[in-house]
Every structure is written in C-alpha cells, then in structure tokens.
Amino acid sequence: MGTSGAGKTRFAEQLAVIKDLPRFEMDNLHWGPGWTPRLTFLDDASAAAASDSWVTEWQYSAARPILARRAHAMIWLDYSVPRRMYWVARRTLMRRATRASLWDAGLREEPLRTIFTEKDHIIRWAWRTRRNLDQLPGVVEREYPHLVLYRFTSPGQARRWLRTFRSRFVRRLGHAS
Template identity: 45%
Template sequence: MLVAGTSGAGKTTLAARVAAALRVPHVEIDALFHGPGWTRRPSFEADVHRFSAEPAWVTEWQYGAVRAHLAARADLLLWLDLPRRRVMRQVVRRTLVRRLRRQALWNGNVEPPLWTVLTDREHIVRWAWNTHGETAARVRRLLVERPELTVVRLRSREEAARWANGPLRESVTARP
C-alpha cells in the first residue's frame, strides 16, 4: 500500500497508522533514502526493491527513482490531497519543532538553520510550496497506466481519520 501527498501532508503519520492497523510493516522511505549529511544512500533502490518484494507493506510514494516500481507493486494508493494552506501550516510547524529541538532524523540528520529557507531552493518548506500540485498530476498519470488500482482520495485530516476509523477498521475486523 502506498500513501501519496506532498511534503508535509502527513504521509508518514498515516502510513504508520495504517500499517499498525493492518499489522504489516511500515517502511519509512525517507529513512531508506537519506544517508549522513542528507546524502542519498547508495543502497536506496536495492532496499526499496527488497522490502517491496514482500507480500504486504505500507510506505510513502515519493522519490522518482522508485516511484514507478512501487506503484507497480501496490494494490491501493491513499492520496492525501490536502489544501496548500493546511500542508504549509503542517510543514512549517513540523520544521520549526524539529529544528528548535535539534531532533535527529534519518541517519543523524537535523533540519538546517531556519534562515536557509531563504537561500536553499530545496528547503523542505519551499519544496512543499513549489511541488504542491505535482502529486495530483502523478496520480492522474498513474491511473492511466494502472486503471485497476484502487485510489482513496482524502482531502482533509478529518476525512483521513474517518477513513481510518471506518473502511480501514472494517477491513481489519473482516480479516480472519
């Protein structure tokens, strides 16, 4: 299962919740991608191919190098299609908290100094703003390539919670 959305939409949070409910592994794809110093880990693609060969998993749908491979292996795509204002509130808050707490992320990385939002075109806050509409285009292309793929479009945190407490919970209780 894949969870799609722009940076800061809540993909990892939802993916972890779904995986826990289904009792399947959640593979945080950022942890596979980021090496020390925010470098790409050399084993990233091999690691993705390894976990996605398993029969059940949940991960975030990102990183162009593996996006098509993951989409070909998925049987469901959860699409967090939140409004830009909501995503920006979430990503700014998350970035501030992580930076002020010097929270260690993947492989010891920490958010860069806050002023870098002004100088780094790939700063996560700028990235979230600039790429907000790209997920919709990717999902549309994916549906042309894989019309049989089930896509659940969630347009708010409340809608995501209703889905998790409704259809997701029902699918778990219906399992043997």
C-alpha cells in the same frame, strides 16, 4: 501519496498499525549522511517492496515503478495548500527546536536561516512542488491502472476512513470495537 507536509508518514504509520503490516519509510531509505542520497536506495526500496504486504509513502520518482508493481492501492492525501504549508512549517520548526534526529542517518534540520539561502530547503521545496500532484488521477489511470486510488481532501475524511477500516478489521478478528 501527498506533497510535502500532507501527513503521509503519520497516515502510513496508522494504517500499518491497524492492518498489522510492516512499514518502511522512504525518507529513511533515501537519505544518507549529510543529506546525500544513499547509493543503495533503489535496491533497498526493491527489497522492502518484495515482501508480501507493506505500507509506505509514495515518494521519489525513481522508486515509484518499484512500488507500483507490488502495490494494490494508493491513498492520496490531497489537502489544501495552506494546510500542507502550515504542517510542513510547523514540523520543520519543531524538528529544528528539538534538534530531533531524523532517520537512521541521524540528520537534523538545518538552521532556520537556510530557508532563505537553500533553494531546496523543505519549506521552499513544499511551496515549489505544491501543485505537482494535481494531475495524479490521470497519471494513475494511465500508468498504474491496477491501483485503486483513494483520495482524501481533508484530514477528517482520512480519519473517518481509517476508523471505518479499523472497525471492520477488528470485527473480523472477533474483538469488540
């Protein structure tokens, strides 16, 4: 869990590798051609979450109850607003510069001028929603009391947790770390 630019996807990738779990990316399930939401999004999210174990990003309010029913823990990347804004801007500029293809729909970042013309441009969206998760601990306690909430306020905290987690996992498998 985290707002745009917090590093949810990268963190989920790393955790999935460490735990050797399947990972599904919510943006990939959600976005179709022309940046339109896929009609099958909720069905696809339900199917992915139906497996025994998985890792994903906590995104899209319509899918949250589906994920919450099957999840055991939530990791909240609650980094500073300047850090998140820097990361989302850097990521957006890199995607635009490289014309990287995004998700199965093959989407690409729009021209940079759309930052000024599109209300929901990702950088504007990130700024507008930068405080949306400030009440998350209360929401989780009230709506999803079975979830264990881990909150990291810096990338270093998150990296240390992953390293510790990886270390324990590797030792359990009998490998040197």
